[in-house]
Amino acid sequence: MKVNWKYKSIIIVGGLSVILAGCTGSMGGMEHSKMNMGGTTKTPASTNMQTTVKQTILTGKEINLTASASNQETAPGLSLPVWTFNNSVPGPQIRVKQGDTVKVNLKNQLPEPVTIHWHGVPVPNTMDGIPGVTQNAVQPGQSFTYEFKADVPGTYWYHSHQDSVNQLDRGLYGSFIVEGKNEKKVDRDYTLMLDEWISSGEGMSDMDMSGMDHSKMNMNSSNSSSNDNMMQGKSMGEDMSMYDLYTINGKSGSLVDQLQVKEGDKVRIRLINAGYLSHQIHLHGHEFQIVSTDGQPINNPGILKDNVVSIAPGERYDIEFIANNPGQWFIEDHSDNKGASGMRATIAYEGATATSDKSNASKKLPAADLVQYGQAGKTTFSLDQKFTLEYTMNLNTEMKDGGMVYTINGKTFPDTDSLNVKTGDTVKVRLVNNSKSEDHPMHLHGHFFQILSKNGKQVAGSAIFKDTLNVKPGEVYEIAFIANNPGDWMFHCHDLHHASAGMVTELKYTDYKTNFVADPTAGNKPE
Structure with missing residues (x-):
């Protein structure tokens, strides 16, 4: 495995000491996450080496991202071929401060062109990462530098916008956090990126991912039976049942990292949907507030309990709660889909040894309704005003x-x-x-x-x-x-x-x- 990173850490795997490298921006450096945001990854099968690497957080004003192919253990015993930023799915979290001018150097080591789109970030148009519209796609072996000022605080994300139906699906995404100048501090700050995968890897080669063309879903299928069904009115939508493995930060089931808290902590959880299905996220055992959506604050958010947060593809929701109910609890998907059971993280209080919560993911719970949530306050538009x-x-x-x-x-x-x-x-x-x-x-x-x-x-x-x-x-x-x-x-x-x-x-x-x-x-x- 080629190692070309600056910071090193010692990882003990099966009695072996493996020297691995973290990923860093050239100015700000890297911190291994103290928030258990990552999980285990698997190197390409040719190396026959299992590694455990925590997802990194890149800080500073200059960041290096390399797009490359790898394998990653997504569920226990299941390794999938993936495309990555800095050799992980999700790619490293980029955290900057409001007002920073950010420089991101993208190097493409994939066999296909790529770009980076800064989803939700109001960047200058030339930095939006849209091939053929704002830039040419970055060719294999080539580089491109994105530079913009991070003016608006909030939770965002980045992903390839080149052939994005396939490249995002392969894992080319990560989170992008802009810390506000006047942001209220919390004791724990976790980011959960939600996604769906095809567990069988059907049609996929070991590394070239050539079979993972998800633009060829049933809506465009040349398969006669699929088209016959649609023409007969049996299916007027794509078949999404192929997605049977749901992940949090690239991991499913027991591989999902626990969210460690201690009693009295104020906890923020940033939910980002990087997949193609909506997820009904439920926090067990605690009251909570939705403090922002798509990075934008909600005025005086109300207290919720036993509500789900329905998060659609591309959306972000920040929720906050006080850790005032010691034990072990879940935050999980309450969707009906068969892969939902894998989209579950344990909220573990320090010192708690027994699980005090049993999953009730099958229970129907009402979704929080944003258009009725919070209190009226400062606004930009009114419904009855005149528009240009x-x-x-x-x-x-x-x-x-x-x-x-x-x-x-x-x-x-x-x-x-x-x-x-x-x-x-x-x-x-x-x-x-x-x-x-x-x-x-x-x-x-x-x-x-x-x-x-x-x-x-x-x-x-x-x-x-x-x-x-x-x-x-x-x-x-x-x-x-x-x-x-x-x-x-x-x-x-x-x-x-x-x-x-x-x-x-x-x-x-x-x-x-x-x-x-x-x-x-x-x-x-x-x-």
Whole structure:
């Protein structure tokens, strides 16, 4: 195994001392997480060596990320071929301070081009990481430097946006945390990245991942039986049952690290959904608050207990609780899917030896409703004000040319109609989900929007600002934003199967001129 990292630690594995290297930015250095965020990883099978490495936290103003292939033990005894940033899934957490100018050097050691998109971070358009739109994809053996100022504190994440339906699915993602200047301190701060995998690894080679083309789901399947079923109305959506292994920070079941607390601690848990399915996350044994969504604070959040937090692909929720109930408890997925039992972390109080909580993951619990949560306070928009521009986006699922596509106003990308704005415009968008059975978590790059109404009812609680919003079948949302970040931006469904099959449009500033020229030989795949 090639080791090319600066910081070293001694790991005892099976009686052997293995010298491994951590990952670091060139200025700020690295800390092994004190928050048990990582898990065990497995090196490529050719080395026949098992290692245990804690996920790292990279700090400082200059960070180095290397995209490369590896194997990782995801469930006990099950190792999967993965694509990684700095040899782990998730990649290292990047933690910066509000106001920092951040420089990230990406080196590509994969056999395919890659990019990095800073999901939710309002970066300059040239740093958004969209191949063919803001940059050319970074070729194998090449490098690219991202540089931007981290102005807005919160919980974000990064992932490849090149052929993202496949590359994100292979593991090319990590968390990105901007610590606020006036942020209230907590005693424990954990990040849980949620994802789904195919446990069989069916069709996958050991390292080249060539069989893991998840853009070829049932909606675009050439398999006659799948298409026959869809044409007969038996299935009007993709078959997501292939995802049967659910993970927290790249680990499932007993490999998931415990979240250590002591009585009296104030604990923050940052939930990030890096997968393609929604998860119903339940914290056992404690009252809690949702303090932010997509990194944006919620005003005076109320106390919740025995509610689930429904987190859709691309969304983030920060929850906080006081560790006032000693024992061992779970935070877990209450979804109906068969892999949900593996998405469970134990909250272990110091000194607790016995499990005082039994999982009730099958119990139906109400989901917290953001549009009724918190208290009204400072806001940017009102529902009845006049806007410079108004748009409607009808989201739908259709059969075209023998395959399933996902449309915006009846069109698929790149033929969708863009939302054209100029700097300073106030924009209202009506999102309508006409699909019969599928959610559409819509993600707007480069901007935060305010939710104005849901199904015709005005938001009653705190003003809610997000960059990703899950629109369920039959739902209608009205959202609004200020056109304050000039560029050409993507607006798409973050179930990336839907995006790869058409559900993408662009927000274009008519007063923005780009110097970027797409290279037709770069293999740019922005969806």
